[in-house]
Amino acid sequence: MKRRTAREKALQALFQIDVSSTEPASAIEHVLEGEAGDDYLNLLVLGVVENKEEIDQLIKVNLEKWSIERLATVDRNLLRIAVYELKYCRNDVPENVILDEAIEIAKLYGDDQSSKFINGVLSKVKQQLS
Template sequence: MKRRTAREKALQSLFQIDVTENEPKEAIENVLEEGPTDAFLEQLVYGVVEKKEEIDTLLRNNLEKWNLERLANVDRTILRIAVYEMKYVDEIPVKVSIDEAIELAKQFGDDSSSRFVNAILSKIKDSL
């Protein structure tokens, strides 16, 4: 599975966890529809779930005039994945994580999602 596909599946899994409170294993199985799993997909899903409090604190500290709970679920999930990658996945350059998050926002978010995601992640990049 390509990393971009793994990110899309991670977004779908984490969105499901956020909305329905499914367990990570169940959410991954649901999005894979009996297909083979992927190590990067699992790393993203389990990593974001495990580090969610730290990630959310970093996001809250960089959101101006917004609170995390008011963000669209898709945008919040994309931001969590990107921050996890930026902070905890050393082999991926920060710029790549930001670019991939912007692409996810264009694909799954609304018209302003990509600009919003870019702005927040750029601020976080400067603080890391």
């Protein structure tokens, strides 16, 4: 599975977990739709779930006039995936790739403003982590 696909599937799984408190393993199995599992998908979903409080705190301090609860579910979970990658996968994935992928996925799954919003927040998080 390509990493872009793994990120999209991770977004779908985390969306499910966020909306209906589904167990991570069950959410991953559901989004795979019978396909073979993927290590990067598992890493992203389980990594976000395990580090959610720390990830959400990084997002919160970089939101202006927004609370994390008010964010669209897609945007919130896409930010979580990208912040996870920025914080825990930066030796494996270049920061610019992480940002570009999040912006492109936001264009597919978010609303008209999602990609700009995601870019703004992630740029601040990237600076903060550097």
